[in-house]
Amino acid sequence: MPEQPRAARRGRPPEAGLAQRRRRQIIESAYVVFAERGYEGTAISDVAAHASIGQGTVYRYFTSKREILDHVVDFGIEKLVATIEPQKMLQLPTSAEDLMESLHAAASRIYDMVEGEPEFIRLLFVEASAIDKELADRLLGLEMFAAKFVARELRRGIEARWIRADVDVDVIAHTILTLVLPGLMRELRGPSNAEVRERTVAAVLNLMMKALRPRSLAP
Amino acid sequence: MPEQPRAARRGRPPEAGLAQRRRRQIIESAYVVFAERGYEGTAISDVAAHASIGQGTVYRYFTSKREILDHVVDFGIEKLVATIEPQKMLQLPTSAEDLMESLHAAASRIYDMVEGEPEFIRLLFVEASAIDKELADRLLGLEMFAAKFVARELRRGIEARWIRADVDVDVIAHTILTLVLPGLMRELRGPSNAEVRERTVAAVLNLMMKALRPRSLAP
Amino acid sequence: MPEQPRAARRGRPPEAGLAQRRRRQIIESAYVVFAERGYEGTAISDVAAHASIGQGTVYRYFTSKREILDHVVDFGIEKLVATIEPQKMLQLPTSAEDLMESLHAAASRIYDMVEGEPEFIRLLFVEASAIDKELADRLLGLEMFAAKFVARELRRGIEARWIRADVDVDVIAHTILTLVLPGLMRELRGPSNAEVRERTVAAVLNLMMKALRPRSLAP
Amino acid sequence: MPEQPRAARRGRPPEAGLAQRRRRQIIESAYVVFAERGYEGTAISDVAAHASIGQGTVYRYFTSKREILDHVVDFGIEKLVATIEPQKMLQLPTSAEDLMESLHAAASRIYDMVEGEPEFIRLLFVEASAIDKELADRLLGLEMFAAKFVARELRRGIEARWIRADVDVDVIAHTILTLVLPGLMRELRGPSNAEVRERTVAAVLNLMMKALRPRSLAP
């Protein structure tokens, strides 16, 4: 059935998807300038200028500056999740080495991203959290989700005997996720150093291996 | 002590330390209201009101709102350092157990403080960091200083053979310091739970022990 | 006089009255939303939405929001005049009773309308007048026109001796027209009360009768 | 007792009454510019400029533009009441002539004021009423209060037999108060005319006399 406009469709046809594109355009611009100058330090006019549109236009697509931040955070989370490529982790690890390798790969990808966009973490974890608790909670929620995932792997590892039985999986899952943080922080400070970075990841994962593997499996 | 009238002010200058006291008073008030409402959400008049002084007076002791934040951060760092009571750590540990005990005690003190002033971490690490990089760097500097301290202990431990020789002390020192973070984050979310908290600290330190102790010493 | 189409437009000219109909449609929508939310409180987009047309279309038929108000006022005046049904008054009264009866009937019709559309008076006399003097003057002009009409009747009444000779007809004509006002005002305040309303009209007209009729005719 | 400041009163003494003066100053400026350009047509900066103060200062004394309007209305009502000099009416009338004389005097004073400040009525009754019902109600309340006052006089007149017994005092009280309106309206249109004005008041009051006096007292 060809597009049969009902009742003499008059006037300029509303370009489908335009709203989606404009929203995206604004969110991306906001992402950039928020990261650069911070949320409070950014005026809507800055966002509009960066997107090369009028300030008024911004308000055609978002009802408030705050709403834009919400979407910027979602955008950031999407980006973060995409970076980690969780689907790559779906091949269940069958040994501590496997698990560590997965984590190593994920950590590397995160480092790569942060290297490319050093303001990313700042915007997402610092800036957004400073605005209000709801946003901070959203990020914590993300961490909790990931921790549950890791905890499940750990439990499987215990059952399969490639992880010590006395490990408090819930606590350690959170801990593992936090282990990249000190490296990330250092990354944020300035030009990163590939060697230091590799050493950091290696040392931390090595430590985890030592701690998690049952003695019987130790070399 | 009679109140020395102005005009023909002879003798001892009135209260050399008054300026210091005023500054302190303002910083403490700012600390409270910044923690409560955030830096951007706080007006200078709020600070002045909390300190029971006029707004103008604030500007006799600080040149800008921003400068006050600097001092609030310093104040917070002092508090944090005092909480950790580093002098208690000066008795050098002579075993992994010793070191872990020290860290356990420090972690407990930090948890206690956060429990008492949950907005503390938020102000120091989130709010302040969001304002500008220089403040974030100051906090990172604190961490680096502490990490150096821990690294030295680790190195001593290796020499004394109660820590494995293949530990990358610089990296692990940072890592150790970060290990309390996930617990702290959870703490910030709501009413803390003594049992969960103890379990977290125990699990993490246990993990460290396992990882750091040479095999020969393991039970 | 045929309408000469520019650019060889042959065949039936497309809807000569369409413009008229569109204008009418817009004015009626504007009348409704202006009455509901006030002139300043109404956006052109509200008018367009109520008329189920695009905002741009509004500007094909009117050059400005202000111009629409002009027409809304005219529309309101028309409605008011139609309500009063002046043609019914063309049967010249031949006694004070006649005149009063006419006025009574007119007053009743006005009350009925206000009861049905309580925002009517507000829009016409309050809202519009607040915008600019020219609009207020237009309403005053209406009143003056009506007053002239009433004055003529009064003069006829004096000649025919059913009205006192010493009545200042010009002044009293205006006065008569204003006499319904206090009732109308009360009507605007809330749910009207048929009994109060009837009493009001009766009292006022009774008073007029007493005042206008020559003593010789008084019972 | 000389001013004994408690506890070393320091700093510039807060000038007593300044707030009152500033508020008054702002209200009077607002009264002028609101009357001139209307409430919606006036920006706070206009009010501030007219009062020769900064915009920010306005907000030290009022929390919103709307609050200013409230006070302007109160100011207008005060002015109106002061104009009518109700205390002059406290000598109870003892005849219809007395009452009419009182009303005549009051009407004259109102006309005088309107002549001096033609925008007065517009601001108070048109502009303010257009903003919201609460303000309109405040004005209606004023009228109701005055009407009660007049009604009481009328009732006394009936008892004293200088007013007909069959007068519906409540209705007529409202009516009397409205009788000046048409004159006022005309007054608003342009340069007033003393002769027309006198004639208007005379005619209306004469009519009232005729209508209210019992036949037995008529000449």
Place this chain on the structure above:
DNA sequence: AATGAATGAGCTTTCATTCAT
């Protein structure tokens, strides 16, 4: 002819900072 996307002027309101007293 009709549309709705785009725009920027202009609004109210906040607040860091200055300064007369």
Place this chain on the structure above:
DNA sequence: CATGAATGAAAGCTCATTCAT
């Protein structure tokens, strides 16, 4: 020294109007 009154720059947001399609 201390004060709080004064200020104006700057922010978020609205909407009458324009114009490409």
